[in-house]
Amino acid sequence: MNDKLNELKKLTTEIYDLRMCNALLEWDQQVNMPAAGSAARAAQMSLLSRSAHELATSDRMGQLLEDLKPLYVELPPDSDDYCLLRNVYRDYERERKVPVEYVSEFTQTTGEAFAAWDRAKAENDFASFKPLLGKIFDMRRQYAGFFAPYDHIYDPLLDDFEPGMKTADVLAVFKTLRDEQVKLLHDIGVRPQVDDSCLNCHCGDEGQWALCREAVKLIGYDLNRGRIDKAEHPFTTNFCRDDVRITTHIYEDNVMSAVFSSLHEGGHAIYEQGVAKELDRIPIGTGASLAIHESQSRLWENLVGRSLEFLGCFYPRIQQQFPRRFGSVPLNDFYRAVNRVEPSLIRVEADEATYNLHIMLRMELEIAMLEQKITVDDLPEIWREKMHEYLGVTPMNDTQGVLQDVHWAGGMIGYFPTYALGNLISAQVWEKAAEDLPELNAQIARGELTPLREWLTEKLYRHGAKYYPSELVRMITGGGIDPRPYLNYLNRKYRAIYA
Amino acid sequence: MNDKLNELKKLTTEIYDLRMCNALLEWDQQVNMPAAGSAARAAQMSLLSRSAHELATSDRMGQLLEDLKPLYVELPPDSDDYCLLRNVYRDYERERKVPVEYVSEFTQTTGEAFAAWDRAKAENDFASFKPLLGKIFDMRRQYAGFFAPYDHIYDPLLDDFEPGMKTADVLAVFKTLRDEQVKLLHDIGVRPQVDDSCLNCHCGDEGQWALCREAVKLIGYDLNRGRIDKAEHPFTTNFCRDDVRITTHIYEDNVMSAVFSSLHEGGHAIYEQGVAKELDRIPIGTGASLAIHESQSRLWENLVGRSLEFLGCFYPRIQQQFPRRFGSVPLNDFYRAVNRVEPSLIRVEADEATYNLHIMLRMELEIAMLEQKITVDDLPEIWREKMHEYLGVTPMNDTQGVLQDVHWAGGMIGYFPTYALGNLISAQVWEKAAEDLPELNAQIARGELTPLREWLTEKLYRHGAKYYPSELVRMITGGGIDPRPYLNYLNRKYRAIYA
Numbered sequence: 002m003n004d005k006l007n008e009l010k011k012l013t014t015e016i017y018d019l020r021m022c023n024a025l026l027e028w029d030q031q032v033n034m035p036a037a038g039s040a041a042r043a044a045q046m047s048l049l050s051r052s053a054h055e056l057a058t059s060d061r062m063g064q065l066l067e068d069l070k071p072l073y074v075e076l077p078p079d080s081d082d083y084c085l086l087r088n089v090y091r092d093y094e095r096e097r098k099v100p101v102e103y104v105s106e107f108t109q110t111t112g113e114a115f116a117a118w119d120r121a122k123a124e125n126d127f128a129s130f131k132p133l134l135g136k137i138f139d140m141r142r143q144y145a146g147f148f149a150p151y152d153h154i155y156d157p158l159l160d161d162f163e164p165g166m167k168t169a170d171v172l173a174v175f176k177t178l179r180d181e182q183v184k185l186l187h188d189i190g191v192r193p194q195v196d197d198s199c200l201n202c203h204c205g206d207e208g209q210w211a212l213c214r215e216a217v218k219l220i221g222y223d224l225n226r227g228r229i230d231k232a233e234h235p236f237t238t239n240f241c242r243d244d245v246r247i248t249t250h251i252y253e254d255n256v257m258s259a260v261f262s263s264l265h266e267g268g269h270a271i272y273e274q275g276v277a278k279e280l281d282r283i284p285i286g287t288g289a290s291l292a293i294h295e296s297q298s299r300l301w302e303n304l305v306g307r308s309l310e311f312l313g314c315f316y317p318r319i320q321q322q323f324p325r326r327f328g329s330v331p332l333n334d335f336y337r338a339v340n341r342v343e344p345s346l347i348r349v350e351a352d353e354a355t356y357n358l359h360i361m362l363r364m365e366l367e368i369a370m371l372e373q374k375i376t377v378d379d380l381p382e383i384w385r386e387k388m389h390e391y392l393g394v395t396p397m398n399d400t401q402g403v404l405q406d407v408h409w410a411g412g413m414i415g416y417f418p419t420y421a422l423g424n425l426i427s428a429q430v431w432e433k434a435a436e437d438l439p440e441l442n443a444q445i446a447r448g449e450l451t452p453l454r455e456w457l458t459e460k461l462y463r464h465g466a467k468y469y470p471s472e473l474v475r476m477i478t479g480g481g482i483d484p485r486p487y488l489n490y491l492n493r494k495y496r497a498i499y500a
Numbered sequence: 501m502n503d504k505l506n507e508l509k510k511l512t513t514e515i516y517d518l519r520m521c522n523a524l525l526e527w528d529q530q531v532n533m534p535a536a537g538s539a540a541r542a543a544q545m546s547l548l549s550r551s552a553h554e555l556a557t558s559d560r561m562g563q564l565l566e567d568l569k570p571l572y573v574e575l576p577p578d579s580d581d582y583c584l585l586r587n588v589y590r591d592y593e594r595e596r597k598v599p600v601e602y603v604s605e606f607t608q609t610t611g612e613a614f615a616a617w618d619r620a621k622a623e624n625d626f627a628s629f630k631p632l633l634g635k636i637f638d639m640r641r642q643y644a645g646f647f648a649p650y651d652h653i654y655d656p657l658l659d660d661f662e663p664g665m666k667t668a669d670v671l672a673v674f675k676t677l678r679d680e681q682v683k684l685l686h687d688i689g690v691r692p693q694v695d696d697s698c699l700n701c702h703c704g705d706e707g708q709w710a711l712c713r714e715a716v717k718l719i720g721y722d723l724n725r726g727r728i729d730k731a732e733h734p735f736t737t738n739f740c741r742d743d744v745r746i747t748t749h750i751y752e753d754n755v756m757s758a759v760f761s762s763l764h765e766g767g768h769a770i771y772e773q774g775v776a777k778e779l780d781r782i783p784i785g786t787g788a789s790l791a792i793h794e795s796q797s798r799l800w801e802n803l804v805g806r807s808l809e810f811l812g813c814f815y816p817r818i819q820q821q822f823p824r825r826f827g828s829v830p831l832n833d834f835y836r837a838v839n840r841v842e843p844s845l846i847r848v849e850a851d852e853a854t855y856n857l858h859i860m861l862r863m864e865l866e867i868a869m870l871e872q873k874i875t876v877d878d879l880p881e882i883w884r885e886k887m888h889e890y891l892g893v894t895p896m897n898d899t900q901g902v903l904q905d906v907h908w909a910g911g912m913i914g915y916f917p918t919y920a921l922g923n924l925i926s927a928q929v930w931e932k933a934a935e936d937l938p939e940l941n942a943q944i945a946r947g948e949l950t951p952l953r954e955w956l957t958e959k960l961y962r963h964g965a966k967y968y969p970s971e972l973v974r975m976i977t978g979g980g981i982d983p984r985p986y987l988n989y990l991n992r993k994y995r996a997i998y999a
Contacts, residue, residue: 015547018543021544022525037724038739038740038742038743045520240537240544243536
C-alpha cells in the first residue's frame with residue numbers, strides 16, 4: 002500500500018510540476034516575452050496544460066486511487082496523506098465528469114471571447130461581444146449540469162474556486178453585508194469629503210520601485226525565494242515554495258498604487274512561501290482557495306498596509322524617498338488620503354468601503370443569467386440600475402460598465418465572490434490574531450511584522466491546501482464565514498475618518 | 501498518406517514545443533531564478549525532457565515513420581517534407597538505440613560530475629574529480645558501442661553534434677590547421693607585441709549595456725523578436741523563430757568583452773531568427789549543427805566585428821559613450837588592441853590566432869581516452885605537454901589546465917571540434933559572400949550590414965536544419981570543409997597587424 006501511495010505522490014508531483022512549468026511560461030509571457038512570441042507560447046501552454054490534464058485523469062491515476070481506498074478510510078483525517086488523497090479524489094472525480102470535447106470547445110470559446118472582449122471594451126461595443134458572452138453562460142450552465150444534482154446551479158461553478166463552499170451560505174452572508182455597506186456609504190456621503198490631493202503628484206519610477214521593495218521586505222516577503230518584476234497587471238505566481246514571484250505596475254502620477262499593490266501581491270506571496278516544506282510540489286502544497294488567498298493579500302494590503310500604525314512606520318520612508326512631495330504632508334493627512342472613500346465605476350480602483358458592492362452586483366447578475374431569469378441583452382441595463390442602487394453612480398457607457406472585467410470573457414463565472422469572501426475572512430483572521438497577539442498594533446507601529454507573519458504561518462500558511470476553506474476558517478475562528486468582523490472594521494475605521 | 505504526414509508534423513511540433521518549454525526553464529534559471537528554486541527547477545526540466553524523449557521514441561512515432569516510408573522514398577530530396585522525415589528517422593533511430601537505463605544513469609552521473617567538477621576546479625583538486633571523469637569516458641565508450649559498427653569510436657559522439665561528420669575528415673583538416681597555426685604563432689612571437697593597454701580601463705555598466713544593444717541592432721538582430729538580458733555566462737536560446745533571446749555579461753574593467761560577446765550571441769540569434777517561417781517549431785526549424793551555428797557567431801563577432809571596416813563605423817560610438825577613455829585613442833590603435841594575439845592558458849579568453857589550438861588539444865585527448873591509449877591519470881600531464889608544444893605556455897595548476905572547461909563534466913565529449921570547425925566554415929562562407937557582394941567591405945565600413953545578412957539568410961539561415969552541415973557547406977562553397985580560407989584570413993590579418 003505504501004508503494005501505491007508513493008507512486009501516487011510521484012504522479013501528483015509530475016502533474017504539479019507540469020502546471021508550474023506552465024505558470025513559468027505565463028509569468029514570462031507577462032514579464033519578458035516579446036509580443037511576437039505569443040502564438041508559439043499559446044500553443045506551448047496549451048500543450049502543457051493538456052499533458053497535465055491527461056495525467057490527472059489517466060487510467061493509471063484512476064487505478065491508483067481505486068487501490069488506495071482501503072488506506073484512505075484508515076488514515077487520520079488531519080494527516081498530510083489523508084488530505085492529499087482527499088484532494089486528489091476530489092479533483093479526479095471533478096475532472097472526469099467533464100468531457101474532453103467540452104474542455105476543448107470551452108478553451109476555444111474563451112480564447113475567442115477574450116479577443117472579442119478586448120476589442121469590444123476598447124470600442125465600447127457590447128453588441129459585438131454579446132453572442133460569445135451568451136455562449137459562455139450557456140456553456141457554464143452546461144458545465145454545472147455535469148455535476149447535477151446540486152442545491153444551486155451556481156454551486157458547481159463556485160466550487161471550482163472555493164472547494165466545498167455553498168451558494169446559499171454566500172448569499173446569506175452577502176445579504177447582511179450589502180445592507181450595512183450601503184448604509185455606511187450613505188452615512189459617509191453626507192460628510193465632507195477627505196482631501197487626497199497630496200497623492201496626485203509625479204513620483205519617479207526608481208523611487209517607487211525602491212519603496213515597493215522596502216514594503217514587501219518589511220512584511221517578510223523573502224526575496225531570496227522570489228523576485229519582483231514589472232508587468233502590465235500585477236500578479237503573484239509560484240513554481241515551488243522557494244520560487245514565488247510577484248509583479249507590480251508603477252504609475253508615475255500615483256505613488257501609492259504600486260506600493261499597495263506590492264503589499265497585496267506580497268501578501269499572496271508570503272502565504273505561498275509559508276506553506277510547509279513537506280507539502281511542496283504536491284497538490285496540497287499551495288494556497289487553500291482563492292478566498293483564503295485573497296484574505297491574505299487584503300490583510301497585508303489593507304488591515305496592515307492602510308493602517309495608521311503601519312503608515313506611522315512606513316510613511317517616513319515615503320517622505321524620505323520623495324521629500325519635495327510629502328515632506329510637509331502630515332502623517333494623518335496622508336493616512337486619510339490613502340483611505341478616501343469614493344463610490345466609483347471601476348471595481349479594481351474601488352476602496353475598501355465600496356469594493357464588496359461591486360462584487361455582489363456581479364454575483365447577482367451571474368446567478369440571474371445561469372437561472373435564465375435575464376438574458377445577455379439585459380446585462381448592460383441591469384448593471385447600470387444596480388450600480389445606481391448600491392453605489393449611487395451610473396456608468397456612462399459599457400466600457401465603464403458591463404465590459405470592464407476580463408473574468409466573464411475568460412469563462413471565470415463563480416470567481417467574483419471570492420474577492421469579497423477574502424475581505425470578510427481577512428477581518429475574521431485579524432480579530433483572532435489581535436486576541437493572540439495583544440501587542441499587535443504596537444508591533445506594527447514599530448515595523449515589527451514578524452510576530453503577525455509567524456502567527457499566520459502557524460495558523461494558516463503552513464497548512465497549504467490540506468483543508469477546505471470553511472475548515473480553515475473554523476480552525477482559526479471557531480465558526481463559519483461571518484461578515485460581522487469586516488463590518489465592524491469598516492464602521493470603526495471609516496466612521497472615524499469621516500467623523 | 502497526407503494524414504499520416506500531418507499527424508507526424510503535429511507530433512514533432514509537440515516534441516519541439518516541449519523542448520522549447522525546457523529551454524525557457526533553463527533561460528529563466530540563468531537569468532531570473534532565485535537560487536533557492538534550483539532543486540524544483542532541475543526536477544521540472546528533467547520531467548519535460550523525459551516527456552519529450554518518450555514522445556520521440558514512442559511506438560506511435562515508430563508506427564508513423566514505418567507507415568510513411570513509401571512516401572519518403574518518393575519525395576524530392578530538397579523538399580521540406582523529405583528533409584523533415586530524414587531528420588526524424590535519424591533521430592528516432594539514434595534515440596531508440598540508447599537504452600533508457602543508460603540515459604538515466606548518464607544523466608545522474610553528469611549531474612554528480614558537474615558538482616564535483618565545480619568544486620574540484622575551485623579547489624584545484626583534480627584527484628577528487630578523476631573517478632567521475634573516468635566513468636564519463638567509460639560511459640561514452642559504451643555509448644559509441646550502441647552505434648557499432650563505426651569507422652572510428654569518436655564518430656558516434658561527433659555525430660551527436662555534427663550530423664554526418666566523420667572523425668577522419670576532421671582530423672585531416674586539423675592536421676593542416678595545427679601546423680600552420682603553430683607556425684603563424686611562432687612568427688608573431690618574434691615581433692614586437694601590440695599595445696592593448698587602452699582596453700584596461702573602467703567603463704560603466706550602463707554605457708556598455710547601451711553599446712551592446714547598439715551593436716546587435718546594427719548587425720540586424722531583431723529585438724522585436726528577442727531580448728537581451730544579463731547572465732553569468734553569455735548564451736543564446738530560442739523558443740520559436742520569433743522569440744530568440746541572448747544574454748551577456750558585463751565586466752566593468754573590460755569594455756569590449758560584453759560588446760564582442762554580444763556580437764557573438766547576436767550572430768547565433770540572427771541565424772535562428774532567419775530560419776524560414778514554414779519550418780518554425782518542427783525539428784528542422786533551427787540551426788543545422790553546432791559548427792554551422794558557431795560559424796555564424798564567429799563570423800559576426802570576428803570577421804565582421806573585429807574588422808577595421810566595422811570598427812571604423814562602430815568605434816566612434818564607443819568613443820562617444822566613453823569619451824574620456826577612448827576620445828584620444830586612434831582607430832588603428834584600437835583595432836590592433838582588440839586583435840592582440842597572445843598565447844594563453846584559458847580557451848574562452850583565447851584570440852582568433854590561438855583558439856583552434858586549444859580545441860585540437862582537447863580533441864586529441866578525447867580520442868586517446870576513448871581509444872584507451874591513455875588513462876584519466878595521464879590527462880593533467882599530457883595537457884601541460886601539449887599546451888607547451890602548441891602554444892608555448894604551461895598551466896601552473898589543473899584549474900588553469902585540465903579542469904578549466906565544463907564540457908567533460910557535462911558528458912559533452914565530441915563537442916569541442918565544432919568550435920574550430922565553426923571558425924573554418926565562417927571563413928569559407930565569408931569568401932563566398934565577398935565574391936557575391938563586391939561592395940561587402942565598403943558596405944560594412946558604412947554600417948550597412950543588411951546585404952550581408954540577407955545573403956546569409958538566403959544561402960544559409962532560411963534552410964534551418966533541412967540539410968546536414970557538409971551538405972550546406974557544399975551548397976554554399978561547392979566543396980567540403982577546408983582550412984585554407986581561415987588560414988588565409990589569419991595569415992593576412994595577423995601578419996599585417998604584426999608586420
